[in-house]
């Protein structure tokens with residue numbers, strides 16, 4: 001492995017001049033960030049760990065979004081796409097993840113503006129300041145950021161004037177146990193990441209098997225619905241569903257949900273439990289997961305204390321990977337691991353599905369100047385992120401970095417109306433406790449514009 005050092009000499013009068021803004025991750029929000037930064041006239045480089053844009057979206061690409069097209073396209077991105085002859089998908093139809101990539105992210109990444117600034121196959125392993133760990137303060141704000149990149153051909157250090165971390169959370173699933181720790185034993189492929197392609201590429205892993213799905217959110221519901229379809233064709237397929245809360249599932253089962261596809265998802269999984277196609281294990285807090293021959297034994301705190309299955313789908317939600325930010329001064333909430341000012345706005349434990357105002361640079365700031373976490377990762381462990389929210393975040397950040405502080409603080413968000421605020425499948429009346437795996441995965445928030453932002457609509461959001 002070689003280490004390349006591409007950093008400016010320390011004697012530069014203005015050490016930030018000419019340096020790009022570094023965006024970590026080329027998902028929907030990372031690309032939107034790049035579009036807004038370029039629109040503001042700022043140089044930008046996007047570092048993407050995968051070989052293509054939307055690597056995480058591709059991983060769950062067989063899954064249909066609950067938001068129609070009109071809620072998943074960023075405005076600055078659209079302004080880049082329109083001159084290329086791009087055809088905007090029908091605004092009312094629901095894309096799958098693969099559609100989102102093929103009809104939006106791929107064309108966006110290929111625009112003449114974005115194509116030259118995206119580097120693929122480059123994982124950001126660490127972020128720091130040039131010659132300064134997190135303990136050094138003098139001149140910190142004027143010192144370039146240092147990013148350590150890991151690529152197939154070696155390790156490279158590069159500098160940036162600002163950093164926007166939009167690396168998502170999809171690659172950091174919550175562990176299965178109630179304690180939040182990974183199972184002590186190595187379980188190999190007996191544990192499967194959320195949202196497997198049950199009816200496609202992963203079919204053989206589930207056909208004729210006894211399967212336990214763990215988690216209370218839409219990822220679990222999605223998987224259970226597909227597993228039930230599989231079970232009709234594959235005799236011997238048995239489905240169990242462990243949730244942490246008590247009660248009967250009612251995930252998004254409200255006809256008034258502004259995102260109708262989400263409401264339908266909840267109704268469908270509820271029906272599977274009622275018809276007996278899915279056996280629900282309520283109040284099943286997992287203490288231990290260990291191999292049992294070719295199977296896996298999962299031990300909970302309520303009867304049946306141990307269930308033995310062939311495969312477990314971990315749909316307990318996601319958490320941010322903060323390891324790469326070890327040398328950055330973060331201001332994160334102790335519970336949800338979102339920026340401190342943002343956490344109370346998205347914390348369903350505090351809000352009980354109340355309104356979350358639109359937010360931007362003011363709520364996303366950290367003690368580290370010119371460093372921001374945006375997109376899915378900005379919500380930390382809260383499962384309530386919506387793409388439109390992320391697009392407004394990066395519009396605000398780009399305006400701030402361009403020096404337009406007024407525009408940065410004039411945050412607006414127009415979201416779909418909804419009559420539903422809760423998707424707590426565990427049966428409790430609130431949105432659950434975000435610090436816990438299942439409650440977090442199964443909860444949902446409502447997002448509404450700030451008083452100044454018209455119109456006064458609101459929306460539920462969850463993943």
Ligand SMILES: Cc1cc2nc3c(=O)[nH]c(=O)nc-3n(C[C@H](O)[C@H](O)[C@H](O)COP(=O)(O)OP(=O)(O)OC[C@H]3O[C@@H](n4cnc5c(N)ncnc54)[C@H](O)[C@@H]3O)c2cc1C
Nearest residue numbers: 025027028029049055065066067124167168375376386387
């Ligand atoms: C199944 C599912 C359905 C969803 N449906 C909706 C919906 O209908 N509506 C909605 O608004 N939201 C939805 N969401 C929520 C959310 O909008 C998506 O998760 C969205 O992909 C988040 O975008 P992002 O850009 O923040 O992160 P991601 O899409 O996760 O992108 C992060 C990118 O960063 C890259 N990366 C990660 N680590 C590094 C690193 N260290 N260095 C370099 N690159 C890195 C990854 O490869 C990835 O390409 C859904 C989520 C899921 C999982």
